[in-house]
Amino acid sequence: MMKFFNKKGVRKFFFRWMVVNVVYLMIKATIEHENSGFSMLLEPTSIFYYVTAFLFFMVAWEYNDRLIKTQLNAGGLNLKNSLVIFGKTMLLMVPMTTIVYYLALFPLRDVMQIICEDPVLEFRANIFRAWLLTTAVVFINLFYFSMKQRDQLTQQMENLKKEMLASQYASLKNQISPHFLFNSLNTLTSLMYEDRDLASDFVARLASSYRYILDNREHDLVSLEKELGFMDAFIFMMEVRHKNAVQIDLNIDIRPDKYLIPTLSLQMLVENALKHNLHSKERPLRIAISSIQNDALVVKNNLQKRELKEETTKLGLKNIKKRYAFYTNKQVLVREEEEYFEVIIPLLEENITKLKLKAIS
Numbered sequence: 001m002m003k004f005f006n007k008k009g010v011r012k013f014f015f016r017w018m019v020v021n022v023v024y025l026m027i028k029a030t031i032e033h034e035n036s037g038f039s040m041l042l043e044p045t046s047i048f049y050y051v052t053a054f055l056f057f058m059v060a061w062e063y064n065d066r067l068i069k070t071q072l073n074a075g076g077l078n079l080k081n082s083l084v085i086f087g088k089t090m091l092l093m094v095p096m097t098t099i100v101y102y103l104a105l106f107p108l109r110d111v112m113q114i115i116c117e118d119p120v121l122e123f124r125a126n127i128f129r130a131w132l133l134t135t136a137v138v139f140i141n142l143f144y145f146s147m148k149q150r151d152q153l154t155q156q157m158e159n160l161k162k163e164m165l166a167s168q169y170a171s172l173k174n175q176i177s178p179h180f181l182f183n184s185l186n187t188l189t190s191l192m193y194e195d196r197d198l199a200s201d202f203v204a205r206l207a208s209s210y211r212y213i214l215d216n217r218e219h220d221l222v223s224l225e226k227e228l229g230f231m232d233a234f235i236f237m238m239e240v241r242h243k244n245a246v247q248i249d250l251n252i253d254i255r256p257d258k259y260l261i262p263t264l265s266l267q268m269l270v271e272n273a274l275k276h277n278l279h280s281k282e283r284p285l286r287i288a289i290s291s292i293q294n295d296a297l298v299v300k301n302n303l304q305k306r307e308l309k310e311e312t313t314k315l316g317l318k319n320i321k322k323r324y325a326f327y328t329n330k331q332v333l334v335r336e337e338e339e340y341f342e343v344i345i346p347l348l349e350e351n352i353t354k355l356k357l358k359a360i361s
Contacts, residue, residue: 020057023133024050044113052100056093060134061141064089068145077149082142089138090131097130181210187241202240205233213264220323221348222263224297225256231266231289238270245279251290252297259294259347262323266299268316269343273301276341292344296330300342320345 028046067085071077104112105119105126116122184206191199212230216222228250235248248270270287279285287301320343321332330346 016058016061017054020054023057024053027053027129043115045115048104048112048114052104055100056097056130056134057137059096060089060093060137063092064138064141068141072145072149077142077146082146085142086135086138090134093134094131097127097134101126101130183241184237187237191240198240202237205236208233209237216263219263221260221327223257223350224252224254224259224261224347227261227263227266228252228256230264231270234267234270238274242274242279244281244284246274246285246287248287249289251288254291254294254347258350260350261297261345261348262320265320265323265345266297268320269299269345272316273299273341276305277301278304278306291347294347296344296346298342298344300340303336303339303341317343 028049064085067088068077071081071085101123104114105116105123109116109119184202188199188202188206191202209230212226212233216226231250235250238246238248266289270289273285273287277285283304285301285304287299289297289299291297317332317334324330324332324346327348328346332346333344335342335344
């Protein structure tokens with residue numbers, strides 16, 4: 001009972017009351033053939049029809065609401081249970097309207113001072129109009145709740161997609177970090193005996209890289225400037241680790257502080273090239289990272305495919321594509337020719353996260 005008197009309940013009551021007034025006046029305007037003033041609305045007949053219209057509207061609307069909400073809690077609306085709800089509502093309203101109009105137009109007509117020329121015809125017209133309006137209320141209500149249910153399901157699907165994406169991203173980062181650390185520590189162990197100065201520099205770059213990974217582990221996007229700072233340390237370690245077998249060149253001709261890219265995306269693409277290609281001093285793997293005007297970055301390597309024991313899942317590329325798909329319609333392009341392999345990733349504007357949040361809201 002208290003729910004009715006809260007702000008939401010009062011708003012709902014007044015909205016429905018206004019609907020009743022509009023419908024009542026529209027019906028009265030269509031059935032009244034003679035000019036009548038305001039005083040006509042205060043006559044017993046007009047008051048009776050107004051009160052019954054209000055009663056039937058409120059009962060049908062509230063009862064239908066309860067049936068729909070019960071069904072939504074039980075599993076949702078569909079065509080079958082919507083027809084059941086319609087049938088239950090009509091099962092209540094048909095006898096109620098029939099009994100009320102019968103009593104008012106026949107045994108109690110004189111007592112209630114209802115004026116009508118032909119009670120039988122009036123009775124038929126009244127119950128037909130009441131049933132028609134009840135049907136309209138029920139179907140409009142069902143349509144409203146069906147649209148609301150669809151919007152909720154759409155929002156739930158969007159949330160689920162984002163949760164799955166975040167889970168995949170976290171899983172991928174967890175795979176990258178131990179693998180990266182294990183290989184780096186192996187390289188560091190060798191350097192300790194070969195070149196202590198280089199080993200010290202290597203440790204500093206490794207610490208810088210892990211600081212970047214830890215600082216940005218919760219961020220899906222990062223400025224290109226920060227990513228390139230990380231890549232500088234990462235490239236140094238890769239070249240030390242692989243010596244002359246790997247050559248990585250950076251050629252960025254744009255202001256990196258003005259753009260965003262998915263965190264660790266460049267590192268993933270470089271690791272992807274190392275994983276799928278043979279590299280040695282005699283046949284070095286050359287990886288070039290460059291900008292295409294203000295639109296994109298391209299990561300390109302010469303193709304020297306190695307035979308993998310297990311079929312590749314392409315998890316890294318799939319992950320990058322999904323992350324970009326959340327923020328933009330621009331595509332991640334993958335191109336493989338006879339002599340090279342390249343991936344083109346779009347550059348994202350600084351305000352992309354704000355625009356995406358605005359679009360969702």
